[in-house]
Amino acid sequence: MTTLTRSQIGALGEALAVEHLGGAGLRIVARNWRCRYGELDVIAADGERTVVFVEVKTRTGDGFGGVEYAVTPTKVRRIRRLAGIWLAGQDQTWAAIRIDVIGVRIGRQRTPEITHLRGVG
Incomplete structure (x- = not known):
């Protein structure tokens, strides 16, 4: 097995997340949207009227805790700010x-394990 770089691991995780969202019936609107304040990983539409901003966290181990610990209140505020822009x-x-x-x-x-937390912030 070849060792993947952090960016390759992130890209793989994001591709798997997009696949998961599509399987859950969401439509991908944008990926890796950037502005001067940061980046939104995935923007999706849930039906016609709901926009979903998705933060993707890819891990290769348990060293940083579960996904529920990966998005802090500070990170949620940053996502909200980027979403507004x-x-x-x-x-x-x-x-x-x-x-x-x-x-x-x-x-x-x-098989990669996928955890989907809805409505975190």
């Missing part, structure tokens, strides 16, 4: 906004 640039209006976190754990089992 993204929304300001859109033509479509959304009835609801949600922040989800998808944790992808690679390497512990043959």
Whole structure:
């Protein structure tokens, strides 16, 4: 087994998260959206009226705790700020906004483990 770099691990986790979201019926609107204040991993539509900002956390072990510990109140505030900037640039209006976190754990089992926390902030 070749060793992956951090960016390769992150990209793999994000690809698995996008696949998971599609399987859950969400439509991907954007990936790796950047502005001067930061980056949003995945932006998805849940139905026609809800936009979901998804933070993807990929881990290869348990060293940093579970996915529920990966997104701190500070990180949620940052995601909210970025979401506001993204929304300001859109033509479509959304009835609801949600922040989800998808944790992808690679390497512990043959199949990656995916944890999807909805509405974290």
